[in-house]
Amino acid sequence: MSETSNIAQLKNVLEVALLTAQEPLSLDDLLRLFVERMERATLRMLLDELKQDWALRTLELVQVASGYRFQARKEYANYLARLNPERQAKYSRAVMETLAIIAYRQPVTRGDIEEIRGVAVNANVMRQLQERDWVDVVGQREVPGRPSLYATTQHFLDDLNLKSLAELPPMEDFVKSEIKL
Amino acid sequence: MSETSNIAQLKNVLEVALLTAQEPLSLDDLLRLFVERMERATLRMLLDELKQDWALRTLELVQVASGYRFQARKEYANYLARLNPERQAKYSRAVMETLAIIAYRQPVTRGDIEEIRGVAVNANVMRQLQERDWVDVVGQREVPGRPSLYATTQHFLDDLNLKSLAELPPMEDFVKSEIKL
Amino acid sequence: MIETPLNAKIKGEDFTDLPKDLYIPPDALEVYLEAFEGPLDLLLYLIRKHNLDILDIPMADLTRQYMVYVEKMRAIKLELAGDYLLMSAMLIEIKSRMLLPKPTEIAIDDDPRAELVRRLMEYEAIKLVAQRLDEMPKVGEGVSVASAYFQHISQVQPPEVSLDDLAEAWRSVLKRASHFQHHKVGRAELSVREHMSIILRRLKADNLLEFTQLFDVVNDGIPKLVVYFLAILELAREGLLRITQQQAFSPIYIQIALDLNKNHE
Numbered sequence: 001m002s003e004t005s006n007i008a009q010l011k012n013v014l015e016v017a018l019l020t021a022q023e024p025l026s027l028d029d030l031l032r033l034f035v036e037r038m039e040r041a042t043l044r045m046l047l048d049e050l051k052q053d054w055a056l057r058t059l060e061l062v063q064v065a066s067g068y069r070f071q072a073r074k075e076y077a078n079y080l081a082r083l084n085p086e087r088q089a090k091y092s093r094a095v096m097e098t099l100a101i102i103a104y105r106q107p108v109t110r111g112d113i114e115e116i117r118g119v120a121v122n123a124n125v126m127r128q129l130q131e132r133d134w135v136d137v138v139g140q141r142e143v144p145g146r147p148s149l150y151a152t153t154q155h156f157l158d159d160l161n162l163k164s165l166a167e168l169p170p171m172e173d174f175v176k177s178e179i180k181l
Numbered sequence: 182m183s184e185t186s187n188i189a190q191l192k193n194v195l196e197v198a199l200l201t202a203q204e205p206l207s208l209d210d211l212l213r214l215f216v217e218r219m220e221r222a223t224l225r226m227l228l229d230e231l232k233q234d235w236a237l238r239t240l241e242l243v244q245v246a247s248g249y250r251f252q253a254r255k256e257y258a259n260y261l262a263r264l265n266p267e268r269q270a271k272y273s274r275a276v277m278e279t280l281a282i283i284a285y286r287q288p289v290t291r292g293d294i295e296e297i298r299g300v301a302v303n304a305n306v307m308r309q310l311q312e313r314d315w316v317d318v319v320g321q322r323e324v325p326g327r328p329s330l331y332a333t334t335q336h337f338l339d340d341l342n343l344k345s346l347a348e349l350p351p352m353e354d355f356v357k358s359e360i361k362l
Numbered sequence: 363m364i365e366t367p368l369n370a371k372i373k374g375e376d377f378t379d380l381p382k383d384l385y386i387p388p389d390a391l392e393v394y395l396e397a398f399e400g401p402l403d404l405l406l407y408l409i410r411k412h413n414l415d416i417l418d419i420p421m422a423d424l425t426r427q428y429m430v431y432v433e434k435m436r437a438i439k440l441e442l443a444g445d446y447l448l449m450s451a452m453l454i455e456i457k458s459r460m461l462l463p464k465p466t467e468i469a470i471d472d473d474p475r476a477e478l479v480r481r482l483m484e485y486e487a488i489k490l491v492a493q494r495l496d497e498m499p500k501v502g503e504g505v506s507v508a509s510a511y512f513q514h515i516s517q518v519q520p521p522e523v524s525l526d527d528l529a530e531a532w533r534s535v536l537k538r539a540s541h542f543q544h545h546k547v548g549r550a551e552l553s554v555r556e557h558m559s560i561i562l563r564r565l566k567a568d569n570l571l572e573f574t575q576l577f578d579v580v581n582d583g584i585p586k587l588v589v590y591f592l593a594i595l596e597l598a599r600e601g602l603l604r605i606t607q608q609q610a611f612s613p614i615y616i617q618i619a620l621d622l623n624k625n626h627e
Contacts, residue, residue, distance in 0.1 A: 016239040017201065017264060018256045020506035025264075033260050035530035058197035059510050065586050072512035076197045078215050083198060083206070090521045093531070099523075100532035104552065106559050109603070116535060132520055138562040141602060142619040149602070151559030160525055169529040201512040251508035258499065260414055260508050274399055274492065282494035297484060299446045300400035340501040350494045352487050 010034075011050050014043075018050075019059075024067035094125050099134065103156070103168060107138050107149035126150075134159065191215075192231050200240075205248035205339055213312075246338035246345060272309065279306050280315065284337070285352055288319050288330035307331075315340070401449035402485040404431060408481070415483060419475055421460055452478070455526040557593035558602075565603065565618050573605070574616035 004008035011062040013033050018025060027040055047068060049059040072080060091099075098121060101113050106145075114122050129135040140146040164173065191225040195216055199206060210222055211228075228249060232242040240251040253261060272280075279302060293301050294328050310316040315337035338345065386394055398404045408427050432446045498504050533578035565571060576594065577587055595614065597603045606612045 012239045013257065013260045016253045016506070019240060019251070019508050019510055020234060020253050020261065021264070022203075022509050024511075029264060032263050041359060048194075058193050062223075070510040072197045072201050072510065073196070076194065076514070077513055079194045080198060080201065083210060085201070093524065093534075096523070096527060096531035100528055100535055103528060104532055104555070106555050107562055111207050120540070128384050138559050139566055139602065139618060141600075143601075149562060151562070160523065160528070162525075164553060167555040168552055169525060170552070190467075197512075200510045201510045203507065203509045209598050234437055253506040253508075255499070258506070260503050272496070277492040277496045278399060278488055281495055284495070285488070287492060297481075297488060298400055299402035299449070299481070335460065339507075341495070342500070342505055350491060350498075354490050 003094075007046070007049070010046055011053070014050055018061065018070050021069065024064050024069040026067035029067065044109055053117075063146055091128070094119075094122060097131055098125050099152075102129070102135055102150050103152050104164065105122060106151040106165075108151075109147040109149055111143055111147055188230070195227055195231055199242065199249060199251050199257070202250065205250040210248065212215055238261070243342070244344055245339035245342060246313050246335045250339075252342075253329040273306075275303060276306050276309055280310055280333075283310070283316055283331050284333050284346065284349060287332040290322055290330055292328060294331075313340075366446070400447045401428075402482060403445070403489070404428065405449070406482060406486055414478060419476065419479065421453065421457040425450075425457050428453060436599055553589045554592045554596055557589050558597050560596060561590070561616075562618075563603065564614065568615045570615055573616055576616065 014030060017033055021029075027043055029042055039163045042063050047061065054061055054070070058073060058076065060073055061068060061070055081103065094117075097117055098113055099131070102108055105112065105116070108122050110126070117146055126135070133153055135150050136153050137148040138151040141149055152165070162168065183362065195211060198211065208224055208332055211217055211224055212221070234244055235251070239254060239257065241254050242249060242251055257318055275298075278298055279294055282297050283295040286293065286297070291302050292306070307316070314334055316331050317334050319332040320330045322330055333346070338348075343349065398407065405428060406425065408414070408424060409419070412423075412427075414420060414424065429450060432450055432497055435446060456474045501507055560612060561576065564576070573594075579587065582590070594603070594605070598605055601619055604617050604619045605614060606617070
């Protein structure tokens with residue numbers, strides 16, 4: 001006779017409503033799902049059971065100020081963040097020029113880079129390139145202070161879609177074209 | 182070593198992404214969830230398993246034009262309708278007939294629509310369809326005046342639960358469908 | 363309202379019933395007329411209502427019935443009547459063409475009604491699918507999509523860098539330092555530099571390598587072997603590695619240049 005005959009079915013109705021709702025649902029909202037009268041205590045008990053049912057699953061049923069909602073467990077936040085990544089602004093000129101010098105003149109020390117650019121290399125610049133795994137230390141130059149020698153990595157080639165450094169645009173042409181004779 | 186070590190975990194990541202997404206997710210979207218490379222065939226297999234896992238549950242995993250989404254099974258529609266009693270106003274016949282002409286005869290100009298319906302197309306009708314993101318301009322017909330050519334969008338297919346235009350209800354012949362012999 | 367009985371033929375049977383539903387109370391007429399989407403819709407209504415055969419339309423009757431409606435429309439809602447008047451003209455034209463003497467054998471295409479029938483059939487088909495589209499469950503109307511909540515943390519994606527960006531950066535380095543005009547970096551030099559890095563990486567791992575170990579004579583082509591060799595020479599020239607040999611014809615060893623104070627050539 002009754003529309004929703006058993007507890008499992010009542011829970012299913014609550015589950016589907018909570019999974020598809022755009023906003024948290026209050027107890028009053030949830031009571032509207034059923035034509036037949038339901039005690040608030042019964043509803044609370046059903047919600048409690050539903051919460052238990054999802055205890056080991058991907059979402060959790062939580063109560064917030066305006067009602068109940070299903071939300072993704074924290075451990076999935078990093079995955080979900082990848083769906084809508086926010087792109088960082090472009091690299092600074094210092095980063096790009098340092099990268100270019102390392103790519104074209106490797107292996108080079110920080111001193112070499114500073115000499116070429118004519119300005120000190122900010123530690124932050126090298127860190128950005130190393131964190132991106134585009135540049136790493138391949139050795140030390142055996143001069144006083146044993147400065148690190150930097151080179152580009154395989155990962156850098158992969159990201160720029162290159163098989164080898166030889167595929168970088170050669171700069172000969174540039175020099176020729178810039179200097180008008 | 183690997184971030185997501187087993188199939189159950191991979192499926193969980195897919196599940197949580199699909200349960201929280203408001204829009205269908207394409208295979209490309211879903212591949213972005215994983216740092217490690219995944220074959221599309223593997224992804225399809227996982228989605229298939231996920232669909233099976235939910236086979237007896239409240240939601241079903243369906244494929245529509247722009248990707249995959251979880252949606253409430255039909256049998257819950259009546260319950261869910263009670264949550265939002267203020268139903269969306271029905272579209273007028275003029276709107277629905279214009280939509281049908283665009284869906285079945287696309288790409289069409291306003292002139293084509295007027296020719297089929299035998300009356301002028303109200304600007305408001307086209308606006309309603311475009312605001313709903315069901316119809317957009319896909320080009321111009323190369324005749325004097327270069328009238329806009331209208332077509333239905335992917336969003337229209339998504340909203341009607343369709344994978345492609347081929348799944349639209351077949352257009353029946355006047356004589357066949359109506360005249361009983 | 364309508365004096366002339368219908369003289370329509372439905373599948374060969376005479377049909378003479380007076381259509382009773384053609385009388386509409388005047389105050390309801392406006393509402394009623396608005397129910398029609400246009401002249402084609404009205405014609406279809408008449409055809410359906412009176413069970414006329416669309417493939418053999420009795421033009422005289424249909425036109426007469428149609429005119430009754432249009433007259434009423436003209437009386438009430440003139441601006442609505444434009445499309446309808448055009449259709450009246452078309453109906454009358456078809457009717458008169460059918461009265462003209464014609465050859466005994468007329469092709470179906472020559473039937474003056476053909477175009478009207480085609481349009482009516484097409485419109486009817488559209489009307490039917492429009493109805494079905496309207497009835498289909500839609501997102502927000504019968505279809506509910508999962509939309510559980512999640513804490514949106516923004517993951518910042520590192521900037522994209524293209525080859526052009528990189529070349530542009532290098533170009534600006536060169537441009538600024540005019541004394542670098544002599545730095546003509548060609549493809550050959552780049553592969554040498556790349557292999558310098560490769561050799562340094564290997565020496566970092568192995569510390570000491572036999573000269574021949576650096577060459578994969580079987581798999582690397584001559585150009586690659588040459589590049590390796592040039593890379594070793596360039597590394598030695600820049601003081602980055604040391605090449606040693608105990609005596610003639612004994613193995614040659616390559617190692618990272620050690621501290622300058624201890625080993626100096």
